Amino acid sequence: MEKLRVCNLSKAYAKSAGVLKGVSFAVENGEFLSILGPSGCGKTTLLRLLIGLLKPDSGRIFKDGIDITDLTADKRHMGIVFQNYALFENMTVLGNVEYALKVRKDTRATARSKALEMLEAVGLSDKRGCMPKNLSGGQQQRVAIARTMSLEPDVVLFDEPMSALDADTRISMRNELKKLQSAYGTTMIYVTHDQEEAFAMSDRIMILSNGEISQLDTPENICRKPASDYVRAFVLDNLQAKVDSLSRFVNSR
Amino acid sequence: MSVVASVFRSKSLGVRSSGLLIRASVLAFTLFCIILPALSIFLRISPDGIAQALSSGQLPAAIRNTLVSASLTASISVVIGFFGSMVMNRVDMRFKGVLSVLFLLPMLIPSISHAFGLVSLFGKNGFFVRLLRLNVSIYGMSGIVAGSVMYSFPVAFLMISSVLRQEDYTPHEAAYVMGIGPFRRFFALTWPHVRKTLLSVFLAVFTMAATDYGVPLMIGGKTITLSVLMYNKAVSLLDYSSGSVIGVLLIVPAIAAFIADLLCPESAVRSFQTRSFPPDDDIRTKALSYAFCFILAVIVVVPIASFALMSFSADYPSNMSFTFHHVLKTIDRGGIRFLFNSVSYALFAAVFGTVLSFVSAYVTSRGKGVTAKFLHLSILISMAVPGMFLGLAYVIFFNKSIIYGTFLIVGLVNIVHFMSSPYLMMYNTLGKVNPNLEDAGLVLGIGRFRIVIDVIVPKVRSTLLEIFAYYFINSMMTISAVSFLAPPAPKPLSLMINQFESQLLMESAAFVSILILVVNFCIKIVCDRLAHGRTVESF
Numbered sequence: 001m002e003k004l005r006v007c008n009l010s011k012a013y014a015k016s017a018g019v020l021k022g023v024s025f026a027v028e029n030g031e032f033l034s035i036l037g038p039s040g041c042g043k044t045t046l047l048r049l050l051i052g053l054l055k056p057d058s059g060r061i062f063k064d065g066i067d068i069t070d071l072t073a074d075k076r077h078m079g080i081v082f083q084n085y086a087l088f089e090n091m092t093v094l095g096n097v098e099y100a101l102k103v104r105k106d107t108r109a110t111a112r113s114k115a116l117e118m119l120e121a122v123g124l125s126d127k128r129g130c131m132p133k134n135l136s137g138g139q140q141q142r143v144a145i146a147r148t149m150s151l152e153p154d155v156v157l158f159d160e161p162m163s164a165l166d167a168d169t170r171i172s173m174r175n176e177l178k179k180l181q182s183a184y185g186t187t188m189i190y191v192t193h194d195q196e197e198a199f200a201m202s203d204r205i206m207i208l209s210n211g212e213i214s215q216l217d218t219p220e221n222i223c224r225k226p227a228s229d230y231v232r233a234f235v236l237d238n239l240q241a242k243v244d245s246l247s248r249f250v251n252s253r
Numbered sequence: 254m255s256v257v258a259s260v261f262r263s264k265s266l267g268v269r270s271s272g273l274l275i276r277a278s279v280l281a282f283t284l285f286c287i288i289l290p291a292l293s294i295f296l297r298i299s300p301d302g303i304a305q306a307l308s309s310g311q312l313p314a315a316i317r318n319t320l321v322s323a324s325l326t327a328s329i330s331v332v333i334g335f336f337g338s339m340v341m342n343r344v345d346m347r348f349k350g351v352l353s354v355l356f357l358l359p360m361l362i363p364s365i366s367h368a369f370g371l372v373s374l375f376g377k378n379g380f381f382v383r384l385l386r387l388n389v390s391i392y393g394m395s396g397i398v399a400g401s402v403m404y405s406f407p408v409a410f411l412m413i414s415s416v417l418r419q420e421d422y423t424p425h426e427a428a429y430v431m432g433i434g435p436f437r438r439f440f441a442l443t444w445p446h447v448r449k450t451l452l453s454v455f456l457a458v459f460t461m462a463a464t465d466y467g468v469p470l471m472i473g474g475k476t477i478t479l480s481v482l483m484y485n486k487a488v489s490l491l492d493y494s495s496g497s498v499i500g501v502l503l504i505v506p507a508i509a510a511f512i513a514d515l516l517c518p519e520s521a522v523r524s525f526q527t528r529s530f531p532p533d534d535d536i537r538t539k540a541l542s543y544a545f546c547f548i549l550a551v552i553v554v555v556p557i558a559s560f561a562l563m564s565f566s567a568d569y570p571s572n573m574s575f576t577f578h579h580v581l582k583t584i585d586r587g588g589i590r591f592l593f594n595s596v597s598y599a600l601f602a603a604v605f606g607t608v609l610s611f612v613s614a615y616v617t618s619r620g621k622g623v624t625a626k627f628l629h630l631s632i633l634i635s636m637a638v639p640g641m642f643l644g645l646a647y648v649i650f651f652n653k654s655i656i657y658g659t660f661l662i663v664g665l666v667n668i669v670h671f672m673s674s675p676y677l678m679m680y681n682t683l684g685k686v687n688p689n690l691e692d693a694g695l696v697l698g699i700g701r702f703r704i705v706i707d708v709i710v711p712k713v714r715s716t717l718l719e720i721f722a723y724y725f726i727n728s729m730m731t732i733s734a735v736s737f738l739a740p741p742a743p744k745p746l747s748l749m750i751n752q753f754e755s756q757l758l759m760e761s762a763a764f765v766s767i768l769i770l771v772v773n774f775c776i777k778i779v780c781d782r783l784a785h786g787r788t789v790e791s792f
Contacts, residue, residue: 053692074698086689090711099707100697151697 002065003029003187004050004155009059011045019045021211022059027155027189032181034190034198037208038234043191046208047157050189051080063154079148080157083164085140087132087147093119094128097147104151118146121180138169145177149184158190162197174201195238199223207231272701276624279613283631286669290650291638294497297649302494306486309495311477316502319479322394323463323506326401330458331451333402334409337549340542342417345532355550358557360407361773363730363747365467366766368400369754370556372472373563373763380559380570392474400468403556405458412457416450417443422528456510463506464639467732470751479503480641487645488736497649500642511637557770563763579760586761588749592768595746598735599728601664606675606724607717609668614679615705619691629680636673640733643670648737658741666738667728675720682716683709715784722780726773 004027011020019042027033035043048054050061052073060069068076088096097118101111119125122142132140141161148156158177162170178201181188192198198205199219207214207222207230214234215227223239226232306312337356341349359367374380375391382389391399420443428438462468466480473481479499487496533539563569567576617629638646647666648657656662686709694704710717732747739748746765753762 051696053695073692073695078696080693080696082689082693084687084689086687086693088690088708090708100694100699103697103699103703147697 001029002026003031003063004189005062005065006050007060007062009046009049009061010057011042011049011054012057019211020049020056023208023211023213024059025206025213025216027187028203030181030185030187032178032188032190032201032203033206034192034202034204035206035208036192036195036198036235038193041208042211043193043208044159047080047159047189047191050155051078051157052076077153078155078157079151079153080159081141081144081148081161083160085132085144085161087140087143089132091132092128093124093130093132093135093143096132096143097150100147101150114150115146118150121149121183122146122176136169137165138173141165141173142176145180149180149186152184153186155187155189158188160191160193162192162194170197177201195235196242199239207235209234272620275612276616276620276628279609279616279628280624282609283613283628286665287631287635287638290643290646291634293650294500294642294646297493297497298501299494302498305492306495306498309482311482312499315477315479315482315499318394318397318469318476319463322397322401322469322476322478323459325398326405326462327455327459329398329402330406330409331413331455333406333549334411334413334454335447335451336545337406337410338414338417340545342414343530343533344538344542345534346539346542346546352546352550355553356410357407358553358770358774359404361726361730361777362404362557362766362770363467363732363750364400364404364465365471365732365747365750366560366730366769367403367556368396368468368471369750369762369766370403370559371396371400372754373559373569373759374556378570380562383570390474392472393476396472396474397469397476397478400472401462401465403552404465404468405461408461409454409458412454413447413450416447418529420446420530422530425530426528453510453514456506456513460507460510460639464503464641465733466641466736467751471754483641483645484736487641487648493645493649496645500645503639504637504642507637507639511634515633557767560763560766560770563760564767566760569760580764582758583753583761583764586753586758588746588761588765588768591744591746591749591765592772594743595729595769596772597660597743598663598667598745599725601660602667602671602728603721603724605664606668606672607720610672610675610679610720611710611713611717614676614683615709618680618683619688632676633673635669636677638670640670640731641737644734644737647734660742663735663738663742663745666734667724667731670731670734671724671727675723678716678720678723679713682713686712718780718784722777725776725780729773730769 006026007024009020009023013019023042023046035046037043045054049056052068052071052075056069060067062068063076063078088099091099094112094115098111098115101114102108106114116125116128119128122145124139124142124146127135127139132143135143144161145156162173165173174197177188180186190198190201202219204216204218205222206216207227209230215222215231217225217227222231222235226236340346341353341356346352371391372379375382375387375389375396379391381387424442425438428442433441463478464480466478466484469476469478469481470484479502483496483499483503486492486499559569562573564579565575565577566573567578613628613632617625617632643666647662651657651662656665690708691701691704694701694708729745730747731745732751735745736748739745746769749765750762753759753765
C-alpha cells in the first residue's frame with residue numbers, strides 16, 4: 001500500500017538555481033527508502049519539504065492519499081531525526097522523550113510510560129536520568145530516535161544521522177534502526193551520502209543528482225542495471241574501489 | 254509574559270503573525286528609541302548654532318585637548334591591558350583570582366569617581382601632596398589622562414585577555430621544535446593573532462575617553478574637552494543648538510571606531526584552539542610579573558581606599574580618627590533616597606534591557622531576511638552613539654512627550670545606551686545554539702514560544718545573567734545620558750558625586766562612590782555565582 005506520493009515537487013532558493021526540479025516518486029507503507037547523493041544535490045531540501053519545514057514552489061505531497069502539502073509540520077504526523085539530533089540539552093534523556101508527549105496533552109503517567117517504552121526499545125533505559133551532554137554520539141542519536149518514535153509517526157525521516165559517528169557505532173546503529181523499523185512497521189526515509197550505508201539498509205534507493213532523480217530502484221537493480229553513467233560512477237565505482245581495497249587487504253594476509 | 258504567551262499561542266494569529274508582531278515591535282523600538290532621536294540632533298543643527306559654537310573660541314582647544322587626551326589614554330590603556338593580559342594568561346602566578354578582581358574593580362565605579370580619587374590623593378589638599386609636601390598639580394591634561402586610564406584600562410585588559418586566552422599553543426610548539434626563539438615566535442605568531450584586537454581596543458578606549466565628561470569635568474581644570482564643552486552648553490546653559498553641534502563632533506570617533514570594527518572583524522576570536530598555553534614558570538618572568546601586578550594593584554586600590562578613609566575619617570587627611578559622622582550626614586542629605594532611585598533605575602534597565610536584548614537578538618540571529626539584517630545593523634549603530642549624545646537626543650526628541658521628566662525616560666535611555674554590548678553577547682550566544690531546535694519542536698508539535706521558554710532560555714541562562722549584571726552595573730554608575738534627563742526626574746546617586754564635590758562635601762562624594770562600588774560588587778558576585786556557580790570569572 002502506498003504511504004507517500006510526491007508529485008512534481010520543485011524548490012529554488014533566491015540566490016541559486018533550482019535545488020529540486022520536478023521530483024516525483026512514491027514510497028510504500030513500511031518501506032525503508034534511502035536518498036543518496038553528493039553534497040548540494042537537494043537531499044536535505046527534499047526532506048525539509050516532505051516534513052513541512054519548507055514550502056515547495058510547485059508540486060504536491062500526498063500521505064495515505066490525502067494532500068498534505070499545505071499542512072504545517074506538526075499536522076503531518078511525520079517525524080524527523082536531524083543530523084545534529086537537536087536534543088533539548090537542559091532536559092534529561094527521559095525529559096527529552098516525554099516532553100513532546102506532555103505538551104501534546106498526554107497525561108503525565110501515559111507520557112512517562114510511552115517514553116520509558118521507547119527508551120527500552122532503543123536500549124537506553126539505564127541512561128534515562130543522564131543529561132544529553134554526558135552521552136556518546138550514538139547514544140544521543142538513540143535519544144533523538146526515541147523522541148521521534150514516541151509520537152508514533154507514520155513516516156520517519158532521517159537527515160544524515162550517522163555522519164558524526166565512528167565506523168563501529170554506525171554499523172550497530174544500522175542494525176538497531178532496521179530492528180526498530182521491523183518492530184513498529186514505520187515507513188522510513190533516510191538521507192545519506194554514504195553508499196555503503198544506503199545499500200546495507202534500504203529496500204529501495206533514490207539516487208539524486210542536481211535536484212533530479214537519476215535512479216530509484218532496489219539496491220540490487222542499481223548494481224546490476226545502473227540507469228546512467230553518473231549512477232555507475234557515483235555508486236558502483238565507489239563501491240568497487242572499497243571492494244578492491246578490502247580484497248587487497250585480505251589477500252595480503 | 255502571559256500576554257506575549259497568548260499572542261504566541263493564539264490560533265487566529267498563527268505562528269507567522271506572532272513572529273511578525275514581535276519583529277514589528279523590535280523594529281518600532283529601534284526606530285523610536287534609537288534612530289529617530291539620533292536624527293533629531295542633526296535636525297536641530299542650524300547655521301546659527303554652528304556659528305555660536307565656533308564663536309565661543311573654546312572649540313578648537315577642546316577638539317585638540319580631546320584628541321590628545323583620548324590618544325594618550327588609549328595608548329597607555331592598551332599597553333597596560335596587553336601586559337596585564339600576558340601576565341595573567343601566560344605566567345605561572347599565585348593570587349590570579351584576587352588580582353583579576355582588583356584589576357576589574359575600576360569598572361564598578363563611575364568615571365567621575367576615579368578623577369575624584371586622584372583629586373583626593375594629589376589635589377590641592379590631597380593626601381600625598383600634604384604627606385610628601387609635593388609641589389605638583391594633577392589638574393589639567395595629566396589628570397584627565399591619569400583618570401581616564403584608571404577607568405578604561407580594565408576594558409582593554411578584558412578585551413585583550415579574551416583573545417590571548419584563545420590563542421592556540423600548537424603553532425608555538427611547532428616553531429619551538431624548529432628552533433625559533435621566543436621573540437620571533439611572539440612577532441610571527443602572537444602578534445598577528447592580537448593586532449586587530451589591539452586596534453579595536455585602541456579605538457574603543459579612544460571613544461570612551463573622548464566621550465566621557467566625568468573625568469575632565471572633575472580634574473580638567475582649565476583644560477576643556479569636547480565632552481565638558483557639550484556639558485557646559487547643553488546641561489548648564491541649556492543651549493541645545495550649540496550642544497547639538499558639539500554632540501555631532503563627539504560622535505565622529507565613535508562612528509570611526511564602529512566602521513573600523515565592521516571593516517576589520519576580529520578573525521583571531523574565531524580561530525580554533527587545540528592546546529592552551531602552559532604557564533611560564535621562569536623565575537625572572539615571574540618576578541617581573543609580580544612587580545607589574547603589585548604596582549597596578551596599588552594604583553587601583555589606593556584611590557578606592559582613599560574613599561573609604563575619607564568616608565570614615567573625622568577630617569581627612571589631617572585627622573584620621575574613625576567616625577560615622579560623614580556617613581550619617583550623607584544619609585541626611587538624601588543619600589538613601591538617591592540610592593533607592595539608582596537601584597530602581599538599574600533594576601528597571603536590567604530587567605527590561607535583558608528581555609529586550611534577548612528578544613532582539615533572537616529575532617535577528619534566528620530570523621532571516623532584510624528586516625533581521627536591518628535590525629541587526631540598527632542596534633549595532635547604537636554602539637556608536639555616546640551617552641551624552643543620546644541624552645541630548647532624548648531631550649530634543651521626547652521633551653514634549655508624557656514620559657519626559659519621568660522615571661521612565663531615564664530607564665529607557667539607560668536601556669538604549671547600554672544595549673549594543675548585551676545585544677551582541679546574546680546574538681553570539683544564540684548563534685551557537687542548535688539551529689534545528691525550533692524545527693524539532695515544530696515537528697513534535699511544540700510551539701516556538703514553548704521551545705524558547707523551556708529549551709532556549711535555560712540554554713542561554715548564564716548569558717542572560719551576565720547581561721542583567723552588565724545593565725545593572727552600568728546603570729548604577731552612568732552619568733552621561735542621565736545628566737541631561739535626570740533633573741526633572743528622580744536623581745540617581747551617581748550624579749550626586751559631582752554635586753557633593755562642587756559643594757565641597759568631599760566626604761559625602763567619597764561615600765557615594767563607595768556605596769556604588771559595594772552595590773555593584775554584590776550584584777556582580779551574585780550574578781556570577783548564579784551564572785557559573787563560582788564567585789568571579791571575569792567582570
